[in-house]
Amino acid sequence: NAGVTQTPKFQVLKTGQSMTLQCAQDMNHEYMSWYRQDPGMGLRLIHYSVGAGITDQGEVPNGYNVSRSTTEDFPLRLLSAAPSQTSVYFCASRPQGRTGNTIYFGEGSWLTVV
Amino acid sequence: RKEVEQDPGPFNVPEGATVAFNCTYSNSASQSFFWYRQDCRKEPKLLMSVYSSGNEDGRFTAQLNRASQYISLLIRDSKLSDSATYLCVSLRGSNYQLIWGAGTKLIIKP
Numbered sequence: 001n002a003g004v005t006q007t008p009k010f011q012v013l014k015t016g017q018s019m020t021l022q023c024a025q026d027m028n029h030e031y032m033s034w035y036r037q038d039p040g041m042g043l044r045l046i047h048y049s050v051g052a053g054i055t056d057q058g059e060v061p062n063g064y065n066v067s068r069s070t071t072e073d074f075p076l077r078l079l080s081a082a083p084s085q086t087s088v089y090f091c092a093s094r095p096q097g098r099t100g101n102t103i104y105f106g107e108g109s110w111l112t113v114v
Numbered sequence: 115r116k117e118v119e120q121d122p123g124p125f126n127v128p129e130g131a132t133v134a135f136n137c138t139y140s141n142s143a144s145q146s147f148f149w150y151r152q153d154c155r156k157e158p159k160l161l162m163s164v165y166s167s168g169n170e171d172g173r174f175t176a177q178l179n180r181a182s183q184y185i186s187l188l189i190r191d192s193k194l195s196d197s198a199t200y201l202c203v204s205l206r207g208s209n210y211q212l213i214w215g216a217g218t219k220l221i222i223k224p
Contacts, residue, residue: 031210035214040122040216041216042116042118042201042214042215042216042217043158043201043212043214044214045211045212048209048211050209056209090157090158096210097210099210101146101148101160101163103160103212105157105158105159106157107156107157108155108156108157
């Protein structure tokens with residue numbers, strides 16, 4: 001009964017380093033997404049996927065890559081970390097369709113880029 | 115201008131008071147609306163969906179006014195445990211995108 005599992009919970013990176021935030025869900029949801037949350041900004045969509053092999057950009061995609069090789073996994077890659085990417089990242093999944101009330105979040109990843 | 119706007123607060127209210135949050139949205143194509151609650155350093159969690167006719171869940175009442183593009187949340191008899199940030203969310207588009215407000219922080223004082 002894991003739901004959405006997101007790792008790591010905390011990470012400190014140096015500018016220019018790369019890393020991958022992992023996200024996995026066990027609910028067979030078609031729709032998965034990554035958000036970042038900054039103070040006073042609410043959740044902003046980075047990338048999303050409506051199924052395996054399909055990804056698309058959200059509101060703030062620059063500096064991030066995603067892939068969806070399986071229904072379960074949706075990793076987020078930071079290619080060359082910048083201080084502006086210091087934020088809290090949330091992975092989420094839900095069934096495709098008009099389902100804003102059935103979204104499941106991971107517990108968040110706190111990323112600091114120095 | 116953000117597509118979903120909320121008063122950032124914080125709202126400091128005494129325990130037992132009634133508090134109202136307002137939210138406006140600018141995209142008339144928005145289809146559905148929700149209120150989420152987020153505790154400090156935690157993920158958002160669904161509080162309630164918002165229906166056109168208005169809906170109530172215990173001490174919480176949500177209203178939607180499509181003509182004015184306005185959503186509200188009323189909390190009656192507030193408890194200390196209601197302290198959190200309340201996020202207004204709209205759903206729109208062919209991919210059913212969720213658009214999040216920045217949230218209103220509520221602090222309930224004993």
